[in-house]
Amino acid sequence: MPFHDMVNHGVMPVPVGLAIAAMPYRPIAEQGAGTHCAGCAARHTGLCDALADRDLPELAAAAQWRTIRRGALLMTEGDPARYFFNINHGTAKVYRDLPDGRRQITGFVTAGYFVGLGMAADYSASVEAVEDVRLCRFDRAALRALFVTFPSLERTLLVATGNELLIAQAQMLLLGRKSALERLASFLLAWIEPARLTGTRLPMGRGDIADYLGLTIETVSRNFTILRQRGLIAISTEQEITIVDCTGLTGIAIGAAA
Amino acid sequence: MPFHDMVNHGVMPVPVGLAIAAMPYRPIAEQGAGTHCAGCAARHTGLCDALADRDLPELAAAAQWRTIRRGALLMTEGDPARYFFNINHGTAKVYRDLPDGRRQITGFVTAGYFVGLGMAADYSASVEAVEDVRLCRFDRAALRALFVTFPSLERTLLVATGNELLIAQAQMLLLGRKSALERLASFLLAWIEPARLTGTRLPMGRGDIADYLGLTIETVSRNFTILRQRGLIAISTEQEITIVDCTGLTGIAIGAAA
DNA sequence: CGGACTGTTGACGCTTGTCAAAGCCGGTGG
DNA sequence: CCACCGGCTTTGACAAGCGTCAACAGTCCG
Structure with missing residues (x-):
């Protein structure tokens, strides 16, 4: 339900992924995602939407399901960027801090969003779960290797990153003016x-x-x-x-x- | 020379493209770019850097050289997004306005930068030349068609868009805190x-x-x-x-x- | 020489931040 | 069941940083 399409002037534009309608709760600890992908409720809201069913196993090999408790960190600014995330449920905040403690949250991410789009060697921001979060975690190196086989993955990420950029521009207008x-x-x-x-x-x-x-x-x-x-x-x-x-x-x- | 790599906290991060050292002035009016690409001073700072010499003609077919005078607009917020730009020389400002005239410049673009990365149907911001600008203008539809033949174009744009996103995050920290x-x-x-x-x-x-x-x-x-x-x-x-x-x-x- | 434009400086006011205290709610334990 | 405690939110008084309005200086150009 969050993030609706508004008029242009600075009311935040559409998000990168659509929120999924409902998500049946399944108590998943930590495991490979292979057996789950086909029937996953987020099948058509995440990165996997870029692939056909028959190609899913290859992507799943680079992925893991995770549950992040409220208050826990998905990533910390400055750490090596090993993973890439796809939120399936819940909300997390992306933020940067100044040395004296001032904090700027650059965005909230919900179901369907990608985290870690800026492809730098180190994470450029910290991400913390605002409420319990379920997500798919991808190994970056493995994912990059898949780009060669499946260019549609890159296309999906390009579109998502472009949308994030538009949202960021709207937020700059908000913060500045x-x-x-x-x-x-x-x-x-x-x-x-x-x-x-x-x-x-x-x-x-x-x-x-x-x-x-x-x-x-x-x-x-x-x-x-x-x-x-x-x-x-x-x-x-x-x-x-x-x-x-x-x-x-x-x-x-x-x-x-x- | 603009935009240097600084420490992380909010001093703007590295840009999407490196500034080129020098750019010999040639009085170019408006013409196809085909004959110029190979010897172009921006050969390795722009979109064309994603392609090998032998593939350049295909890209050039979708491109035009333009010179934009200081104060003139490259694009206007809300107009249909027909073109995509690659700055070769000069500086332009990207901005959004509120109805009452308040303005937020979301970024300055110089040689090597791409303009129009957020791939929406309409331009999401206005862009005006701050000083005389020389650029390569690409037809969006033609460019999209080339993505199929040359996935490296998409890769280049993905990296560029990701870098822009990091810069935008740093700017949000600046504006907010x-x-x-x-x-x-x-x-x-x-x-x-x-x-x-x-x-x-x-x-x-x-x-x-x-x-x-x-x-x-x-x-x-x-x-x-x-x-x-x-x-x-x-x-x-x-x-x-x-x-x-x-x-x-x-x-x-x-x-x-x- | 005069006008337009850009940049600088000053006086003042308003929006927002800072500091402080009180209300509200949920949880815990007697 | 109720008292107590901690976190979150609200409200108030005050201060500070930045915006607004105005005047002036410097530069470019006719």
Whole structure:
């Protein structure tokens, strides 16, 4: 449900992968993925979507299923980039830190997203699970070798990386030029299905939202209150959020004059 | 000479293409590129570097040489994305605007850079020449068709797009978390060769720097003065800039405590 | 010489950050 | 069942960094 296609001006554009509708829970520890790929619920939302069924085993040989607990790290900035990830379920935050502790979350990744697209020798950012995450982990070297046999893998990654770049451009506009209220409105429109009448619980806390929008926790909280008092959103005691006035919220998000 | 490899924290990472050393000026109007490719000064800095000499004619068939005057647009946000560009000389700015006129420059592109990497149906940003620009213009549809014959083209673009993404992440950290002084220091380190003793003239004006760093012209100007007064840089009357204290400037740029 | 453009500097105000405290909720243990 | 504790969120008072408005200086060019 997160990340909807909005108008161009800075409301976040479409994501790299579509969220999958539902994902039956199967208690998977750590194992090779070979036997699972064909019937995998993420069969057509991930990297494997680039291949035909008969070619899946070759890809599966380079992959492993993993479950990452909330708060655990998928990767750490500066470590050798051994793996490439494909999120199947859950949410993780991608971030960079400054030496004195200031943090910028450059993006949240959910089902269907790739992690590790920038192909440098070392990871360029840290990634931490915001809620429990299930994913497919690929060995980078093995994956690169498969590019020769299956150019469609490279095509899929090129499209995904290009989309990430567009999202990044929108986020630069947000961080460089939007007010706190405009940033929060943009964020909510990207994460909450506007037509949905029941409340949506965001997986990340106020601190993560602040680090994503380049603000402080207090400023985020104050602007939540402003949006609520103006009747644009509703917030339940369980922190479930509903968009009440989508038009008004969009107007704020794109920075329409006054 | 612009864009040097810095430490990780937020000083902009390496660019997608290396700047070429020198580029002899030839008054080229508008013509097919076929006869020029083999001897082109950008032969090994652009898209053509992905191909062997004997395969160049096929790529050249989809390309045209162009010269874009300072202030002219390469593309406009929202227009159908017919072309793909490879800069050979000069500097251009990539930007997005909000309806009320606020502008965010998401990047400057120089020799070796690709423009139009995010493969959407419409251009996602506007691009304007900051100084006269010479470039190779490719027809997108024709280029896509060549991907089948020459997968190495796709590989080159994937690497380039990945690098752009890393640069974008660094810029998000800059825009979201760095002070005005830290932003300017980061920018100067990316654009001026630190070891160079003679002054460097930046191709863009204060307004463009402000739009790139998410600041105003006045704030940029004030922080130039601060860096100069602290003895970190020198500025001649012709607006040529020299880095005097690279260590100190780097310390500010990465946000080292105090 | 005069006008346009770019860059610099100053005074002031507003948005946002900082510091502090209180409310709310869930979990734990008596 | 209730008291207590810890984390997260909200709210308030205040300060600081940056934006806004305005004036002025330097350069280019007619």
